[in-house]
Amino acid sequence: MHLRDATPADHPALHDLWARTPGIQLRNEDARAPFCAYLARNPGLSLVAEVDGVPVGCLLAGHDGRRGYLQHLTVDPAWRRRGIATALIETVLARLAAQGIAKSHVFVLDAAPEALAFWRAREGWGERRDIRVFSTLEHPA
Ligand SMILES: CC(C)(COP(=O)(O)OP(=O)(O)OC[C@H]1O[C@@H](n2cnc3c(N)ncnc32)[C@H](O)[C@@H]1OP(=O)(O)O)[C@@H](O)C(=O)NCCC(=O)NCCS
Incomplete structure (x- = not known):
């Protein structure tokens, strides 16, 4: 397995x-165009894990100049544990740190129990109980 x-070209x-x-x-x-725009806006922060040239995992990341944001952490079921x-997380956090970003967030849906269990088990990460997230309501593209 190696990270890059x-x-x-990874979009499909x-x-x-x-x-x-x-x-x-x-x-x-x-969709492809916003995915490409995201990579261009956050160069070197989104990673693919691949085995024999086949992507088996990924993590998208970016920052706003103050905090890092991790999204779509995914590993193919056959390659988990x-x-x-x-x-992926350690490499992305190191790259964010190299850009001066010391703290990052990940938003996890209540409807994703596996992701919740994963993040709750992670050393160095804490679940926030003092923040509520408010978002603009999504509108059609
Ligand atoms: C969550 C996910 C990315 C973990 O990927 P992974 O490569 O299997 O994770 P790792 O091998 O690095 O796991 C490291 C440790 O995290 C913990 N962990 C991993 N998966 C876990 C799970 N499903 N539940 C609880 N803890 C978990 C374990 O302590 C594990 O160490 P161990 O294998 O020695 O016990 C993968 O299960 C996945 O893609 N899930 C579906 C997508 C998803 O929910 N993504 C998160 C979006 S925020």
């Missing part, structure tokens, strides 16, 4: 991985 930067494989993964909700922003998500 995500590129626009990653979109397929997200679409068949319970816990990942596909949004308009997961081998440390791939851990490697």
Whole structure:
């Protein structure tokens, strides 16, 4: 397994991985054009884990100059519990730190119990009980 930067060419494989993964909700922003725009805006922060040239996991990341944001952490079921998500997270956090970003957030849906269990088990991460997230209501693209 090795990690490399995500590129626009990864979109079909990653979109397929997200679409068949319970816990990942596909949004308009997961279409090819916004995916490519996201990579261009956050160079070197989104990673693909691949085995023999086949993507088996990914993590998208960006920052706003103050905090980092991790999204769509996904590992193919056949490759889970081998440390791939851990490697993705550690590498992305190191890259964020290199850009001066010391703290990051991940938003996890109540409807994603596996993701909740994963993040609750992670050392160095704490579940916030002092913050409520308010979001603009989604509108059609
Ligand atoms: C969550 C997910 C990314 C974990 O990927 P992974 O590569 O299997 O994770 P790792 O091998 O790095 O796990 C490291 C540790 O995290 C914990 N962990 C991993 N999966 C877990 C789970 N489903 N429940 C509870 N703890 C978990 C374990 O302590 C594990 O160590 P261990 O295998 O020695 O026991 C993967 O299960 C997945 O893609 N799930 C569906 C998508 C999803 O919900 N993504 C999160 C979006 S926020």
